[in-house]
Amino acid sequence: MTSTETSTRAEALACLRALVGRPEADFHDGQFEAISALVDESQRALVVQRTGWGKSAVYFVSTMLLRERGAGPTLLVSPLLSLMRDQVEAAARAGVRALAINSANRHEWEEITARLRDDTVDVLLVSPERLNNPDFRDRQLPALIERTGLLVIDEAHCISDWGHDFRPDYRRLRELVAALPARVPVLATTATANERVVADVAEQLGGDRVRTIRGPLARTSLRLGVLTLPDAATRLAWLVTNLGELPGSGIIYTLTVAAAEDVARILREAGHETYAYTGKTDAAEREDLEQRLKLNEVKALVATSALGMGFDKPDLGFVVHLGAPSSPVAYYQQVGRAGRATDNADVLLLPGAEDQAIWDYFATASMPDERKALALLDALTDQPQSTQVLESKVDLKKSALELLLKVLDVDGAVRRVPGGWVGTGQRWRYDAERYRRVAAAREGEQRSMLDYERTSECRMQYLQLALDDADARPCGRCDNCAGPWYPSATAESAREVAGAALRRAGVEVEVRKLWPTGADSVGVPVRGKIAPAEQYEPGRALARLSDLGWGGRLRELLAPGGPDVPCPPDVIGACVQVLAQWDWAQRPAAVVSMPSRRRPRFTGSLARGLAEIGHLPYLGELALSNGGPTGGPGGNSVFRLSSVWGRFDASGLTLPTGAPVLLVDDLIDSRWSITVAARELRNAGAGAVLPFAAALQG
Template sequence: MAEVSDGAATAGDGHEDMAGDGREGTAGDGGLREEAERCLRALAGDGARLRDDQWTAIRALVVERRRALVVQRTGWGKSAVYFVATRLLRERGAGPTVIVSPLLALMRNQIDAAGRAGIHARTINSANTDDWRSVFAEVEAGEVDVLLVSPERLNNPDFRDLVLPELAAGAGLVVVDEAHCISDWGHDFRPDYRRLRTLLADLPPGIPVLATTATANARVTQDVAEQLAADDALVLRGALERDSLHLAVVRLPEAERRIAWLGEHLDALPGSGIIYTLTVAAAHEITGYLRDRGYEVAAYSGQTDPAERLQAERDLLDNKLKALVATSALGMGFDKPDLGFIVHVGAPQSPVAYYQQIGRAGRGVDRAEVILLPGAEDRDIWAYFASLAFPPEPVVRATLEALDAAGRPLSTGALEPRVDLNRARLEMMLKVLDVDGAVRRVKGGWTATGTDWVYDRARYERVAAERAREQNAMLEYLGIEGCREEFLRRQLDDPAAGPCGRCDNCTGRHWPAEVSEAGAAQARDRLRRPGVDVAPRRMWPTGVKDDLGVSGRISAAHMAEPGRALGRLTDIGWGNRLRDLFAGGDTEVTDEMFDAVVKVLAAWEWSRRPAGVVTIGSRSRPRLVGGLGRRLAGIGRLPYLGEIVPLGEPVPRRHNSAQRLRSVWHALALPDEVAAAAREADGPVLLVDDRIETGWTMTVAARHLRDAGAPAVLPLVLAVTT
């Protein structure tokens, strides 16, 4: 049974994850505590003192060699626990501390601080493979005090089988940072973290373990404590109050008014901060609009080049930017103590995730503004993320059967033709099955172990129900009349939750929900600026050569040219209108939408003007696609050459490239008269469809036209999914 402490922890002195508040704590071990205090002062400054629970955790690790879980608010000083414990353990002859953390790029400041205190830290991750040999040499020579490892390394066969056992056996302390990622009940579950349970269970006796997180409710805390593989795990859980945060919600009916509100109020927000969005597209849209208004801002997402991400982080840290407009890729571990505000354009899908993100602000300042601008489209985005849950049992069984039948390792790409999941979801499922012992990652891919495996449907259904409950709680948060911080803290099962006295509801001081008409018009113009580049498919997917006869690079003679779309379904401008269009029945585009498509064509800098229009026949929206193609032909004074005809029964939706290509390969036919017209056209063919999801329908249709003799194919669609 885990031992639980609710030891209170008041605000620190502004050093993120370092300093305590000067409380004296328990008696005993005076010499060791003074030694720990000296180490803390080297890390965080002369005025730093250990909190009670910091000292309790350090003593448990250094003296008792126990396993401990520390659940404390952002800025409380969790990293001070493992840095101080490392220093004390190393001075007593222990091996290096191994920290498993997803935050390698974002812990540079803490690593620098540790260095100033004489703690030498190195990292092993996918970005520094050239340094691994020298890092391992330093570890063997006893020169490394802290070794940071990304969780993805745990699933690399060579690292898992050859490196990790030796590191673990020689470690003086093992730390699991952001430990809520272990639990599929948490808001940021990562399958690679699940492997830690096996690692911890196999550790030699006497190696202490520390798990830390700032965002875990009671269910996640219990789950993580159980995965520490110790009957007497010490759980230190403190109050989550952040007395610098001033929470507010501003409800505006339309996306352009929410963006205009940002443009008109950003100057009023203190210092620099983060503007969170739910999608990459929204991050870029908002960045463009704010730059138009003269603000120094930058977009930040998982798709941003790593060097650009690093530069953006530095620019924000140096206050060269008013804000980073970021997805959740900028989250756990980002440390800027004087961050003055957090604005969310769109609500995260759980109060726990929201509290984790707003915890970036106000660590070293007296006041930070936290504002949520919810949108009607938020629920659509939540529904998309919910669709990425663990797959149903038939899909999992098909994967296991495919691996078993192969009799050899299969790569993820080789599995795609056999399993109807996209690459990211397939890899997630395989990692979970690997941890469960049903498959194993080896050189060359994945193999089935033959171990009996039970599909835990009841657990997956409970997790899905919990996700739905969290979404409903987030909706409730938007409309509550009581204290906002108290509501969020109760969602995290904080027993000390109470009215904050600072939020908009507690004070009665609400941000204005009005914007000028000029500002709304400017935002509307930006959001409705039409046109998205669409890159053609360039490579055939793995695993279709035997039945389709294609592999490798798509030849230039068969490839479409770069195309255009009116917008992305994830946009907050055209995306909202396009989602509404596709959610309805088969209808023609509105005049407003058609005029926007014409603007896309007018701005298209093609080398040769189209000589004719062809549409891709649609069973579900023939009026929409056919009508759009004919209207474009009419306004462009181009001949409408006809449509590529769908064959057979409706093609079921497929989720990965190999399966989608196979399903459409024989499902499209180019009529002879359309082929002849395309061949005789004096220029490229404009190929029109309603949307591009995987891109394979457009690829196959373009191949038909090129085979028929069309000199070039220019794809044009209303929407792309990403």
């Protein structure tokens, strides 16, 4: 070690001890190596180390040393608000002045900008999305780049589209790195990257200039297991029976928002203190739930992947997955929340038969569509257009439109400016081969996850090998190494609770009260509010397709490409239960069915069955007009409305004048079909229109 490194080590060790609050603390293997590379050599470093190893200590200690040497503030790019909160708190304990600019603290932006000018900020945390905010990008970022003393890219696997959590906004960091003065060191960190992702990230950070520091990824505190149970009811009963016996407090991961909400409610009703944490949970509630989990005031948060990267509870006692993530790498990232500062933590996977279908949906949802990308480019001009305006021109839902704009922005074909988006005029080519390779990689990851569930070898070693960890070896703790450590039995009372909860039927179908902005631009002559006299009443469906209970049964019956069969008696019986609990103002006087082209036998038999049991006349189905609906599932509201406008005809039905009508469908997706159908029925003389469907998309 050179004299410079010796001096740096002494300073760094003092900073580390201040950061962690322990006078005896010392560096883990690789920590000082990374710090010295940044501070002494101004290198670009990629650190791949297990969760809990102390990657944040590297960039906070490096910041403290660089600031003492006169460097400017550190720019830290972080993906999640929860990560930012934890990092700001950790920095403050060591005297590091860290501030974050994000969507949740707009009222603080001016003060933060002033403090940056005064050089009283040591670390500025921003999201990758913030880097493309026109005001921040054009007015603040150039000056900040000139003054930056260190650039840190946390969760750097997000840069790579080979990674399990690729985010287009992260691709923009390549341009940021290229714009930095050569003297500025760069640190990228991740716990979840195999060799392919490491190579991709390193190439984007500078190729040969990047020094990779990689350590063993095994988590010796974790006790892994897989318990395969026959169905959703049994998995839920296992949780009801055994959750209280799991150590401390923890996280139960689900694959969908609906499952998280259902499981949290069911477990809470069974006496467990559990709450849902999803992408739909508002920011204030998320922060409160994170804090309550850290203080062990709840037994578990039932979460989607929204609670993942960056959440830091060192003594988290367990992680249970109700349904498997789509790759071993994603699974490793989530189980890494547990056992970071404890000798033991339990990790259990309860896979479900529905996992594969959910994986397939999310895998295809993130891929850009060439035809729609070209349509979007055709719609863009050199004048800014908001996403709302673009929705009226391109058949994409808002979330898909925003994702595609980000992809095209990174590719240089579009640019975000004040007021919206413009085309750059740069020729864009759809990289079909690349997307085929990414899709093939995703399929391989799914097969690998299934292999993880079935393997008889060490589970931790399997995960390490999936991450290309050269130090992979048997852990001696998992269920394959040491035998099952978890009970497999469920209490009879728990099975009854779970069964009753999953048999619970009925979700509300919300009323559409506004026509979509831009409908007139596609030939639909409406705007503003939908007249109350043309609206339907709040409706009902048996279940969402994503629900744990009836959702599974309906997914089988209504699967795309599956046979059209009559609605089974058990489904009709459950639908009758929903109707019996419906608190409508006036009982329907007749039943009408939607003219389903996907499931005419199913829809017709459901409508006739409900009419017969309810002793109501079945008037038949609405007629199709002008060739019927022209669109398919997906797409945005403007185009979905356009595809069904003027396509239904109620004139051939003998409606009970002024009386309520039950309108029956197989599946309600966008709600525009029932909106237009209800309008036709009401204009033809029906009173209230009460929509009912077997399934609700979602």
